[in-house]
Amino acid sequence: MSGPGFMTLALAEAEAASARGEVPVGAVIVKDGQVIAQAGNRVEELGDSTAHAEMLALRAATLFLGDKRLEDCDLYVTLEPCPMCAAAISLARIRRLYFGAYDPKSGGVEHGAKVFDHATCHHRPEVYGGLEERRSASLLSRFFAERR
């Protein structure tokens, strides 16, 4: 599986989240070309405001590797991470971050707090935004349109 394939898998996690009534966001973590963790948003199911797809995937990858540092790992997520997730991605030492839709309202990478753009950010992943942007964004807009 290659980069686009990993984002397709993240999109499938986002669709599964949507089917559970969750804001559709999915994340996948890859090391040496292998998926080592994947997760969808579970904020409503777990009743936990921090249970974003990225946080769940980071914890799963950490458990899988038995290492708090996810060296040489790349994270694919369908939406620009919020500041919490961006900072967690930095703490975990993720190598590359690929995200789908930009999030001007709540994003923390290209918007708002811009977590990686400060001298106090001790690790900045390589960042690639807008990968499968349209599919990621349309999942989200469909989800919110159905609830209005």
Added chain:
Amino acid sequence: MSGPGFMTLALAEAEAASARGEVPVGAVIVKDGQVIAQAGNRVEELGDSTAHAEMLALRAATLFLGDKRLEDCDLYVTLEPCPMCAAAISLARIRRLYFGAYDPKSGGVEHGAKVFDHATCHHRPEVYGGLEERRSASLLSRFFAERR
């Protein structure tokens, strides 16, 4: 118990963390004058770079209340939260944040990303920094001095 008492309890959690070989940070969450969650840093024990005292306390409080929104809850922590924890505090709708030592190197409230100071931050707690600042800071400096 009152404000200073809650910070003393957070300091006890920080001391317990130090005894476990963890960077000494402790956190307490209070609702209606009662402690509903308390935690110390467990990054090393859990091998999880996101297992900061605040994150663990937020999740424990969420489980305790059965509600993803920690309305009318106040969080006491011995160190200025990092951007991940600051953003998590915002997502959880914490009412007031009291912290001990300022953290110019890694803090995300008064330093660096200043997570609460952006229009994209949807909930900003009241923030009180420097509560029991000296005790909080000396725990940290003693911990790092012993390891150098």
